[in-house]
Amino acid sequence: MAKAVQQRTLKxxxxxxxxxxxxxxxxxYEAMRVEEVVLRAGVAKGTFFSHFKxxxxxxxxxxxxxxDRHLDGIEALDAPTSIAEMxxxxxxxxxxxxxxxxxxxxxLRHSGAAANADIGPVAMTFGRHAEVVTKWLWEKPxxxxxxxxxxxxxxxxxxxxxxxxxxxxxxxxxxxxxRLETYLNAWLMPTA
Amino acid sequence: MAKAVQQRTLKxxxxxxxxxxxxxxxxxYEAMRVEEVVLRAGVAKGTFFSHFKxxxxxxxxxxxxxxDRHLDGIEALDAPTSIAEMxxxxxxxxxxxxxxxxxxxxxLRHSGAAANADIGPVAMTFGRHAEVVTKWLWEKPxxxxxxxxxxxxxxxxxxxxxxxxxxxxxxxxxxxxxRLETYLNAWLMPTA
DNA sequence: CGATGAAATTGACCGTGGTCAATATTTGGA
DNA sequence: TCCAAATATTGACCACGGTCAATTTCATCG
Numbered sequence: 001m002a003k004a005v006q007q008r009t010l011k012x013x014x015x016x017x018x019x020x021x022x023x024x025x026x027x028x029y030e031a032m033r034v035e036e037v038v039l040r041a042g043v044a045k046g047t048f049f050s051h052f053k054x055x056x057x058x059x060x061x062x063x064x065x066x067x068d069r070h071l072d073g074i075e076a077l078d079a080p081t082s083i084a085e086m087x088x089x090x091x092x093x094x095x096x097x098x099x100x101x102x103x104x105x106x107x108l109r110h111s112g113a114a115a116n117a118d119i120g121p122v123a124m125t126f127g128r129h130a131e132v133v134t135k136w137l138w139e140k141p142x143x144x145x146x147x148x149x150x151x152x153x154x155x156x157x158x159x160x161x162x163x164x165x166x167x168x169x170x171x172x173x174x175x176x177x178x179r180l181e182t183y184l185n186a187w188l189m190p191t192a
Numbered sequence: 193m194a195k196a197v198q199q200r201t202l203k204x205x206x207x208x209x210x211x212x213x214x215x216x217x218x219x220x221y222e223a224m225r226v227e228e229v230v231l232r233a234g235v236a237k238g239t240f241f242s243h244f245k246x247x248x249x250x251x252x253x254x255x256x257x258x259x260d261r262h263l264d265g266i267e268a269l270d271a272p273t274s275i276a277e278m279x280x281x282x283x284x285x286x287x288x289x290x291x292x293x294x295x296x297x298x299x300l301r302h303s304g305a306a307a308n309a310d311i312g313p314v315a316m317t318f319g320r321h322a323e324v325v326t327k328w329l330w331e332k333p334x335x336x337x338x339x340x341x342x343x344x345x346x347x348x349x350x351x352x353x354x355x356x357x358x359x360x361x362x363x364x365x366x367x368x369x370x371r372l373e374t375y376l377n378a379w380l381m382p383t384a
Numbered sequence: 385c386g387a388t389g390a391a392a393t394t395g396a397c398c399g400t401g402g403t404c405a406a407t408a409t410t411t412g413g414a
Numbered sequence: 415t416c417c418a419a420a421t422a423t424t425g426a427c428c429a430c431g432g433t434c435a436a437t438t439t440c441a442t443c444g
Contacts, residue, residue, distance in 0.1 A: 006440065008392070034431060044394040049432060108300050112360035123360065145384040153353065154378065161349035168304040168315065186346065190382035192337040198410065200422070226401060236424040241402060 013051050015041040020058060029059065030102040057120070059106045064121025067107075070096055071125060075132050079139040083184045086136070087177055090159060093129070094176055098163055108160070130156055142188035151188060158183035205243050207233040212250060221251065222294040249312070251298045256313025259299075262288055263317060267324050271331040275376045278328070279369055282351060285321070286368055290355055300352070322348055334380035343380060350375035 019040035023032045034055050038048050052058045070093045080086040097104055110122035119127075130152045137148040162180040166172055211232035215224045226247050230237050244250045262285045272278040289296055302314035311319075322344045329340035354372040358364055 006391070008440075012392080033429090035429085045431090046395070046433075047393055050392070055431065105301060108356075109297060112356040112358075143382065143384055145382060146378045150374070150378055154350075154375065157349045157353035157375075158346070160352070161345065164300075164304040166304075182342065183346065183349075186338045186342055187379065190335065190337060190384070192335055192382070198421070200410075204422080225399090227399085237401090238403080238425070239423055242422070247401065 009051075012041070012043060012047060015043065016048060016051055016058075017062075020062065024062070028102075029063070029100050029106070032059075056106065056109070060110050060120040060122050063103060063106055064110075064125055066096060067093065067122065067125040068128070071128055071132060074129075079136040081140055083142075083181055083188060086155075086184060086188075087181045090180070091177060094159065094163060094180070098166060098176065101167055104163060104167065111160075126156065137188075143190070154187050155184065158187060201243075204233070204235060204239060207235065208240060208243055208250075209254075212254065216254070220294075221255070221292050221298070224251075248298065248301070252302050252312040252314050255295060255298055256302075256317055258288060259285065259314065259317040260320070263320055263324060266321075271328040273332055275334075275373055275380060278347075278376060278380075279373045282372070283369060286351065286355060286372070290358060290368065293359055296355060296359065303352075318348065329380075335382070346379045347376065350379060 016037060019037045020032055022040065023036060032055075034048055035045065038045050052061075073092060074089055077089050080089050097107055107122055110120050111126050112123070130149070133152040133155050134148045137151045141148060141151075143151055158180060162176040162183060165174070165179060166176045208229060211229045212224055214232065215228060224247075226240055227237065230240050244253070265284060266281055269281050272281050289299055299314055302312050303318050304315070322341070325344035325347050326340045329343045333340065333343075335343060350372060354368040354375060357366070357371060358368045
């Protein structure tokens with residue numbers, strides 16, 4: 001039962017996603033306008049909101065999908081054997097996350113899951129990213145005194161911090177990659 | 193020269209701030225509406241935007257001031273001698289930051305300084321917070337292998353992470369204080 | 385096929401943040 | 415005291431996300 005989803009629905013959703021993607025390709029994520037999307041998709045405004053809870057939900061989906069593709073690439077890599085390698089491995093993801101201030105804001109807003117209860121695509125990618133790093137650290141542990149999971153959580157915290165500071169005019173003289181390496185050295189290879 | 197600021201200006205700004213503060217007291221930060229604020233202040237809408245760049249800028253100011261007051265209290269404390277004490281010392285700040293999801297969003301959005309260049313009140317408080325923690329760690333260092341500044345940056349990163357996860361439905365079973373202690377133990381007292 | 389209920393779509397409408405040319409007020413100098 | 419330049423205020427207007435009752439389309443069954 002519940003043969004709910006009609007063909008029409010899939011087609012409409014695809015049109016909306018295509019239109020949104022096209023707008024983003026042209027002017028970036030921040031420039032995406034719901035009004036323009038429905039215009040291009042040739043549907044009414046209300047239709048948009050019967051497919052996506054709000055504009056943010058669409059962003060969540062599009063950005064989440066993009067992150068997932070980057071994680072595919074990262075997951076295919078061998079476990080890094082040095083801090084520098086680990087930072088290097090994460091750079092494609094960081095580059096995307098920093099492509100627009102707006103994108104990073106959306107990611108932050110959804111990383112801890114959307115306001116109420118349900119986990120969205122971006123939140124899922126944070127879970128997945130943690131898993132990938134955990135696996136690395138399980139194969140090739142840097143520290144033995146704490147679990148791989150905890151180490152991975154820290155890696156994530158420092159990644160976010162490195163990106164945040166890059167957007168901060170007080171601290172943007174240091175590149176995120178350099179800063180990340182500093183953090184990871186201190187976090188994963190403490191000498192005292 | 194530049195005897196710019198008129199008496200009138202100060203009065204108007206005070207009226208706007210008072211009205212905003214009153215609304216927040218009644219319904220929380222999220223419920224604040226610019227239209228209602230100008231109504232209560234008895235000025236035109238345009239006046240609001242000649243005093244504050246946008247709604248966010250007012251929030252930045254109000255929330256920044258609140259954080260500053262919490263930092264006053266924290267700064268007056270003696271340097272903590274244990275991780276538990278340090279987490280305890282930071283709790284008033286964390287409690288405020290988590291009072292509303294919206295508040296935390298505003299803080300995150302401004303922690304890395306507003307979009308373009310200039311540092312706002314909230315960003316200043318992040319600088320100040322780092323200084324306070326740095327001073328603690330200078331007086332009573334936990335680690336010797338990295339600078340107090342770097343340790344402080346990590347403390348900040350983990351504070352943000354602990355709060356973010358609290359808002360995440362995947363991870364909100366652990367209280368932020370507990371999580372923060374776990375992080376700080378691993379960060380400030382590594383045993384390998 | 386025609387009827388019936390469920391699901392998708394529509395578009396006029398609203399809330400609210402933000403703009404700007406016109407107007408009013410203040411200030412400092414002659 | 416009066417005038418011109420600087421500064422502050424006004425409110426009609428716009429942009430854009432989001433809502434919802436009415437309407438259209440679809441799937442199923444007798």
